[in-house]
Amino acid sequence: MSTDEQASHPWNLESPLSAVPAAVDTQLQKYLQQSQQEFSHINPLVDGAIAVLRDFIVNGGKRVRPTFAWAGIRAALEGGGGSLDALCGIGMDAPSSAPAELSAHSTAVLNALSSFEFIQACALIHDDIIDRSDTRRGFPTAHRTFESRHRERGWLGSSQHYGVSQAILIGDLAFAWADDLYNGSGLSINALHRARPAWRAMRTEVIAGQILDIAVEANGSEDVADSFAVIKYKTASYTVARPLHIGAALAGAGERTVNMLRNVGQDIGEAFQLRDDQLGVFGDPEVTGKPSGDDLRTGKRTTLINEALRRGDAAQATALRKGLGKGEESTEADIERLRDIIHDTGAQAEVEKLIEARTQRAIESLRAGGLGADITTELTQLAEKLTHRRF
Amino acid sequence: MSTDEQASHPWNLESPLSAVPAAVDTQLQKYLQQSQQEFSHINPLVDGAIAVLRDFIVNGGKRVRPTFAWAGIRAALEGGGGSLDALCGIGMDAPSSAPAELSAHSTAVLNALSSFEFIQACALIHDDIIDRSDTRRGFPTAHRTFESRHRERGWLGSSQHYGVSQAILIGDLAFAWADDLYNGSGLSINALHRARPAWRAMRTEVIAGQILDIAVEANGSEDVADSFAVIKYKTASYTVARPLHIGAALAGAGERTVNMLRNVGQDIGEAFQLRDDQLGVFGDPEVTGKPSGDDLRTGKRTTLINEALRRGDAAQATALRKGLGKGEESTEADIERLRDIIHDTGAQAEVEKLIEARTQRAIESLRAGGLGADITTELTQLAEKLTHRRF
Numbered sequence: 001m002s003t004d005e006q007a008s009h010p011w012n013l014e015s016p017l018s019a020v021p022a023a024v025d026t027q028l029q030k031y032l033q034q035s036q037q038e039f040s041h042i043n044p045l046v047d048g049a050i051a052v053l054r055d056f057i058v059n060g061g062k063r064v065r066p067t068f069a070w071a072g073i074r075a076a077l078e079g080g081g082g083s084l085d086a087l088c089g090i091g092m093d094a095p096s097s098a099p100a101e102l103s104a105h106s107t108a109v110l111n112a113l114s115s116f117e118f119i120q121a122c123a124l125i126h127d128d129i130i131d132r133s134d135t136r137r138g139f140p141t142a143h144r145t146f147e148s149r150h151r152e153r154g155w156l157g158s159s160q161h162y163g164v165s166q167a168i169l170i171g172d173l174a175f176a177w178a179d180d181l182y183n184g185s186g187l188s189i190n191a192l193h194r195a196r197p198a199w200r201a202m203r204t205e206v207i208a209g210q211i212l213d214i215a216v217e218a219n220g221s222e223d224v225a226d227s228f229a230v231i232k233y234k235t236a237s238y239t240v241a242r243p244l245h246i247g248a249a250l251a252g253a254g255e256r257t258v259n260m261l262r263n264v265g266q267d268i269g270e271a272f273q274l275r276d277d278q279l280g281v282f283g284d285p286e287v288t289g290k291p292s293g294d295d296l297r298t299g300k301r302t303t304l305i306n307e308a309l310r311r312g313d314a315a316q317a318t319a320l321r322k323g324l325g326k327g328e329e330s331t332e333a334d335i336e337r338l339r340d341i342i343h344d345t346g347a348q349a350e351v352e353k354l355i356e357a358r359t360q361r362a363i364e365s366l367r368a369g370g371l372g373a374d375i376t377t378e379l380t381q382l383a384e385k386l387t388h389r390r391f
Numbered sequence: 392m393s394t395d396e397q398a399s400h401p402w403n404l405e406s407p408l409s410a411v412p413a414a415v416d417t418q419l420q421k422y423l424q425q426s427q428q429e430f431s432h433i434n435p436l437v438d439g440a441i442a443v444l445r446d447f448i449v450n451g452g453k454r455v456r457p458t459f460a461w462a463g464i465r466a467a468l469e470g471g472g473g474s475l476d477a478l479c480g481i482g483m484d485a486p487s488s489a490p491a492e493l494s495a496h497s498t499a500v501l502n503a504l505s506s507f508e509f510i511q512a513c514a515l516i517h518d519d520i521i522d523r524s525d526t527r528r529g530f531p532t533a534h535r536t537f538e539s540r541h542r543e544r545g546w547l548g549s550s551q552h553y554g555v556s557q558a559i560l561i562g563d564l565a566f567a568w569a570d571d572l573y574n575g576s577g578l579s580i581n582a583l584h585r586a587r588p589a590w591r592a593m594r595t596e597v598i599a600g601q602i603l604d605i606a607v608e609a610n611g612s613e614d615v616a617d618s619f620a621v622i623k624y625k626t627a628s629y630t631v632a633r634p635l636h637i638g639a640a641l642a643g644a645g646e647r648t649v650n651m652l653r654n655v656g657q658d659i660g661e662a663f664q665l666r667d668d669q670l671g672v673f674g675d676p677e678v679t680g681k682p683s684g685d686d687l688r689t690g691k692r693t694t695l696i697n698e699a700l701r702r703g704d705a706a707q708a709t710a711l712r713k714g715l716g717k718g719e720e721s722t723e724a725d726i727e728r729l730r731d732i733i734h735d736t737g738a739q740a741e742v743e744k745l746i747e748a749r750t751q752r753a754i755e756s757l758r759a760g761g762l763g764a765d766i767t768t769e770l771t772q773l774a775e776k777l778t779h780r781r782f
Contacts, residue, residue: 039595043620045606046599126563130556155609162609165521168559169602172517172566176594179570184587189580196575203567204430208437211560215436218546218553229434 012106013084017378020070020113021063027107027114028057031181052145053170057121060137064386065120065243066113068265071379072247073109075261078372086252089188108186112250115185116243118178123206123238125171129164130214143167187250195249202242209234217301224310227303235276236269260369264379267362271355271387277304278351279391281342287391293335299325308347316341359387403497404475408769411461411504412454418498418505419448422572443536444561448512451528455777456511456634457504459656462770463638464500466652469763477643480579499577503641506576507634509569514597516562520555521605534558578641586640593633600625608692615701618694626667627660651760655770658753662746662778668695669742670782672733678782684726690716699738707732750778 011023032054040047076082088105127133128141135141140148147163155162182199183192213234216226244265248258279288280295281304288294295302305324309317323330323338330338342348363380402414423445431438467473479496518524519532526532531539538554546553573590574583604625607617635656639649670679671686672695679685686693696715700708714721714729721729733739754771 035595039599042596042599042624043603043617045610046602049602049606122563126559129559132552150609153610156611157609161523162605164555165605166602168517168520168562169598169605171559172513172563173595173598175563175566176591176598179574180587180591180594183570183574184591189584193580196571200567200571200575203571204426204564205433207560207564207567208430208433211437211440211557212434214553214556214560215440218541218548219436219544220547226434233433 011110012103013109015070016374017067017071017074017382020067023110024063024066024114024117025058027110028117031111031114031177032057035177048149049146049166049170050173052142052166053121053125053174055139056125056136056142056170057117057174059139061117061120063117064239065116067382068240068243069113069116069247069250070109071375071382072244072249072253072261073251074247074375075244075257075369075371075379076248076251076253078375079370080248080251080257080261081254082248082251082257084251085188086194087187087191087250089190104186111181111185112187115178115182118174118181119203119206122171122175122178123210125167125174127210129167129171130210141167142170191250191252194252195246198242198245198249202238202246205233205242206238209238222301222306222309224303224306227301227306231270231273231303232266235273236266238269240269240272241265257369257371260365264362264365264369264383267358267365268383268386271358271362271383274303274351274355274358275387275389277302278348278355279389280304281339282348284390289391292332293330293339296324296335296338297327297330304342304347304351307350308342308345311345311347311350312341316345355387359383402501403494404500406461407765408458408462408465408773411458414501415454415457415505415508416449418501419508422502422505422568423448426568440537440557440561441564443533443557444512444516444565446530447516447527447533447561448508448565450530452508452511454508455630456507458773459631459634460504460507460638460641461500462766462773463635463640463644463652464642465638465766466635466648466760466762466770467639467642467644469766470761471639471642471648471652472645473639473642473648475642476579477585478578478582478641480581495577502572502576503578506569506573509565509572510594510597512565513562513569514601516558516565518601520558520562521601532558533561582641582643585643586637589633589636589640593629593637596624596633597629600629613692613697613700615694615697618692618697622661622664622694623657626664627657629660631660631663632656648760648762651756655753655756655760655774658749658756659774659777662749662753662774665694665742665746665749666778666780668693669739669746670780671695672730673739675781680782683723684721684730687715687726687729688718688721695733695738695742698741699733699736702736702738702741703732707736746778750774 011019011026015023036047036050036054039050073082073087077084077087084105088108124136125142128136129143133141134144143163143166145163146166147159150159150162185192209230209232212226213230216223216230221227241262242265244261245258248261253261277295280290280300280302281293283290283294285292291297295305305320309320312320320338320341323334326334362383366376366380366383369376402410406414427438427441427445430441464473464478468475468478475496479499515527516533519527520534524532525535534554534557536554537557538550541550541553576583600621600623603617604621607614607621612618632653633656635652636649639652644652668686671681671691671693672684674681674685676683682688686696696711700711703711711729711732714725717725753774757767757771757774760767
């Protein structure tokens with residue numbers, strides 16, 4: 001491949017994990033543009049709604065799920081018992097002699113990786129309605145965008161309800177297109193067939209995790225088992241374990257590798273969310289970009305908070321319950337007092353221990369996993385980065 | 392096959408269109424039970440939410456989309472250039488000598504047909520949120536069911552918002568399972584591949600139609616072109632044309648048959664919705680089960696109403712606009728006056744003419760379509776029934 005071709009096709013089947021976000025960004029833009037064109041005949045009003053989805057998707061995101069899916073594929077290919085033939089089907093026997101084919105296969109992989117971002121778009125757009133969030137990544141949320149348009153144009157009826165309604169629908173559209181992009185990716189039919197149970201599980205688990213999240217918030221549960229179940233399905237499975245699983249299954253990894261990656265993914269994912277719990281209480285607002293003591297102000301019963309309530313004596317628990325969920329009412333001193341209680345109960349240290357244990361277990365499993373040096377190193381670094389992050 | 396076997400497997404690859412609803416009902420129950428079991432380990436609260444989806448799906452519906460999809464398959468098989476081999480793949484060469492195989496293929500077809508009802512469940516559950524509907528088929532809508540549970544249990548936060556949130560999520564779950572059931576139906580991989588563009592178009596079009604519907608309601612459009620575009624995508628494509636198209640593509644119909652069925656489906660679907668417009672104004676509440684002059688009371692700008700506004704003189708249009716959307720305020724005499732105006736503008740007769748022209752064109756195309764006598768007759772009868780119905 002010449003330098004020119006590399007410049008226009010920077011993504012290939014040897015790309016490192018770190019190359020995923022930029023490559024996925026490009027592919028998403030392309031797919032969105034094509035799809036918008038494909039359905040532009042329906043009506044300009046529909047076109048305008050699709051544009052909101054497009055802006056939402058291209059305006060950032062760390063592309064974590066595509067990255068783990070690529071890690072799963074590479075793990076399968078680099079010592080995990082998989083093959084390019086299993087992934088891409090016929091035509092992969094002699095990739096070196098067929099650069100055009102190779103490029104088609106690279107694109108197929110990139111399509112499949114990008115499809116995870118459409119599921120994420122649906123999840124976030126619908127979550128933002130449920131959480132009544134006004135902004136996401138510094139931009140108005142989808143339902144607020146539709147609401148503003150309605151208001152600016154002086155349209156009939158409730159602007160607020162109109163915003164929610166259109167956001168429900170473009171979330172649905174994103175979910176439909178996730179399946180279209182994934183199943184029409186160009187990956188081999190056998191690959192898609194092998195990964196079908198994992199694809200099904202991922203989508204069901206993230207929805208189930210969210211159903212559970214709002215149910216335990218509503219029933220006032222302070223049970224660590226409940227908050228942990230939310231972590232398990234809404235974050236760990238969906239964000240790490242299943243993307244790794246799907247990638248590995250697509251590329252035909254052996255059962256031992258698949259199981260190892262799923263366990264590693266579950267550990268990394270749980271540690272990732274527990275880190276989020278810690279940052280939600282102890283994080284530096286200058287670094288996280290979120291308000292100081294964000295989870296304390298919202299009063300969300302995270303695993304960290306529930307652990308503190310469980311461990312605290314009666315006075316500590318009472319003080320915590322009284323101080324949580326006060327929003328802007330809490331002064332910085334109030335927040336600091338709540339932090340001290342959580343620290344004093346030993347919950348902060350316990351959660352830190354849980355994070356460390358999971359991260360270490362994941363890294364040891366990876367090192368003993370028999371995969372190639374490159375993917376082992378890259379995945380280990382990613383695990384460290386996600387679980388030790390400060391934002 | 393013995394009589395006993397027939398009783399326990401009443402569905403087979405020669406079943407008439409009229410057999411679809413009962414067969415789909417049974418298959419949906421089975422799939423929902425299996426799926427509920429498959430994810431029962433997550434949490435009883437999730438199980439309870441899935442139960443709401445199950446009740447929603449099994450509590451009726453006419454199974455119109457599965458019926459048209461089966462019509463598309465049969466059209467392909469009965470003179471349309473398709474084959475059982477195209478539909479079900481290897482193993483269909485000698486069906487008569489392999490009753491076990493035949494049963495597996497029947498099940499695969501039934502899975503694919505049933506999957507349309509999961510899309511419909513998502514569409515209806517989300518539509519009911521958007522339309523703020525309290526009941527559906529005589530039962531509380533999904534968001535109202537979750538809302539009641541929340542209230543009865545004295546849970547925290549807004550019962551209304553909780554209901555909407557959980558209903559958004561189980562609608563999403565239904566949408567995910569539609570794809571799972573369809574792509575995992577057991578139909579041949581080539582069949583699914585052939586039908587992919589139609590499957591994509593159907594899902595995008597129904598969402599786009601709904602986006603358009605609420606946008607033109609909000610912007611106050613009284614343009615016949617706008618209300619007709621909603622009919623075209625939200626109803627005709629989604630309910631008739633695309634299910635026929637998907638069925639035909641799955642079974643490998645020739646291009647001529649596919650195009651004929653798509654046109655026929657578009658005509659039947661448009662006539663079906665225009666009949667709905669007529670019944671919404673002129674229908675007998677004793678027969679329709681809906682309030683007298685339902686569309687007049689809601690003030691929805693249907694094609695019939697827009698046609699009346701377009702044709703009416705200034706006095707008629709003013710009287711119409713003034714009288715529409717008054718809900719319970721309108722007396723039976725008010726409704727009767729509005730009906731008279733719509734009749735006098737010629738809109739009623741014009742819409743009747745549109746229905747008749749579409750129905751006749753569809754029937755003529757079917758008769759000239761070169762398909763077998765059975766499917767031609769059954770589809771013709773179905774077209775007549777749907778477009779001449781009184782409820």
